[in-house]
Amino acid sequence: NYSQYFSLDFLILNGGYPQRMRIPDTGLFYIWQIIFLLIGIYTALRKHTREGIFLLSLWFFLLLPATITFDDIPNVYRTVVIVPILIIFIALGIKEGYRLLISIGNKRITAIFIVGFSLISLYEGVYFAHQYIVHENRHQSWYRNYAMKDLVSALNQYAPNYQKIIITKTNTSYIHILFFNKIDPRVYQASGSHMDIDNTGFGIYSFTSQECPLHVTKGKQAIQGLPNTLYVNAGVCEVPAYNARVLKTINWGDDTAALRLLEYIPENKNE
Numbered sequence: 272n273y274s275q276y277f278s279l280d281f282l283i284l285n286g287g288y289p290q291r292m293r294i295p296d297t298g299l300f301y302i303w304q305i306i307f308l309l310i311g312i313y314t315a316l317r318k319h320t321r322e323g324i325f326l327l328s329l330w331f332f333l334l335l336p337a338t339i340t341f342d343d344i345p346n347v348y349r350t351v352v353i354v355p356i357l358i359i360f361i362a363l364g365i366k367e368g369y370r371l372l373i374s375i376g377n378k379r380i381t382a383i384f385i386v387g388f389s390l391i392s393l394y395e396g397v398y399f400a401h402q403y404i405v406h407e408n409r410h411q412s413w414y415r416n417y418a419m420k421d422l423v424s425a426l427n428q429y430a431p432n433y434q435k436i437i438i439t440k441t442n443t444s445y446i447h448i449l450f451f452n453k454i455d456p457r458v459y460q461a462s463g464s465h466m467d468i469d470n471t472g473f474g475i476y477s478f479t480s481q482e483c484p485l486h487v488t489k490g491k492q493a494i495q496g497l498p499n500t501l502y503v504n505a506g507v508c509e510v511p512a513y514n515a516r517v518l519k520t521i522n523w524g525d526d527t528a529a530l531r532l533l534e535y536i537p538e539n540k541n542e
Contacts, residue, residue: 272337272338272339272340272341272344272345273334273335273338275344275345276334276337276338276345276350278345279298280298281298281299281345282298282299282300282305283298283299283300283302283305284296284298285297285298286298286299286347287299287343287345287346287347287350288343288344288345288346288347289343289346289347289348289414290411290414291414291415292347292348294399294402294403294406294407295402295406295407295410296402296406297398297399297402297403299347300357301392301395301396301399302391302395303388303391303392303395304361306364307360307361307364307365307368308357308360308361308364309364310363310364310367310368311359311360311361311362311363311364311365311367312327312360312364314363314364314367315327315360315363323363326356326359326360329356330353330356330357333350333352333353333356334350334353336349337349337350372384372385408524409524409525410524410525412523412524412525413442413523413529416442416444416447417523417524417529418442418521418522418523418529418530419443419444419447419451420447420451421521421522422443422447422503422521422529422530423447423448423451423452424451425518425519425521425532426448426501426503426532427452429501429518429519429532430475430501432501433475433499433500433501433534434475434499434500435475435477435497435499435500435501436475436476436477436500436501436502436503437477437478437479437484437485437497437500437501437502437503438472438476438477438478438479438484438503439478439479439480439481439482439483439484439503439504439505439530440478440479440480441482441505442505442506442529442530443478443503443530445459445472445473445478448476454473458473459473462474482504482505482507482508483504483505483508483509484502484503484504485502485504485511485515485533485535486504486508486509486511487509487511487512496514496515496535496537497535498535498537500534500535501518501532501533501534502532502533502534502535503530503531503532503533504530504531504533505529505530505531506520506521506522506523506527506528506529506530506531507528508531510531510533511533514535514536514537515533515534515535515536516533516534516536517531517532517533518532518533518534519531519532520532
């Protein structure tokens with residue numbers, strides 16, 4: 272576990288966990304930063320400064336709590352405490368690198384190095400921005416609750432027409448409805464705050480662990496549901512062909528179905 276926090280995959284290529292924190296094909300540092308980080312560490316060891324040895328020792332001990340866990344390794348949350356140390360060493364590396372360039376005394380070589388590193392850093396910055404702004408919104412956006420704001424907006428649109436709303440807990444949570452509707456926490460807590468109890472909720476909302484609250488019974492064409500009730504199924508659920516109407520489909524960033532809002536239509540017994 273400890274060694275993974277020093278791997279190229281973690282630092283430069285793909286970053287760490289949880290998955291919601293990963294930007295596609297992007298690590299936690301730019302390549303040029305890693306170069307100066309190594310120079311900074313080498314400088315601290317070579318000069319045997321008390322500050323450098325202290326920071327290296329602190330880096331070692333601060334990583335120990337993260338290594339004794341076994342979920343989402345390597346983890347960016349558990350290692351954020353070492354960021355100031357890394358920044359100090361990178362700054363030290365930049366200072367030492369610049370000192371070495373000046374000591375060479377060749378202005379052309381100095382200019383080539385400065386321009387080269389500037390171009391590399393510019394390219395990496397543009398690449399990161401592209402991955403973050405363009406790809407992040409579409410790549411596995413379910414890890415970042417991409418569809419929740421659209422879901423709450425749709426629920427607010429249809430809620431006045433129904434007496435009850437039954438929502439799957441798959442890919443949804445209480446907090447999004449509470450947050451986007453600006454519901455006072457005291458009001459929710461007064462209702463019992465029982466989010467872990469199945470088939471409970473607040474107001475007209477009821478949450479269920481079923482992925483498909485309005486589902487097709489195997490071997491039957493007709494389905495059973497409650498009148499005057501709005502159902503929210505996960506996007507992977509089969510869409511009922513009878514006794515149901517899809518009101519709206521909420522998509523993930525890659526345009527695949529995240530959730531569907533459905534209305535149950537009772538059978539007409541006279542037909």
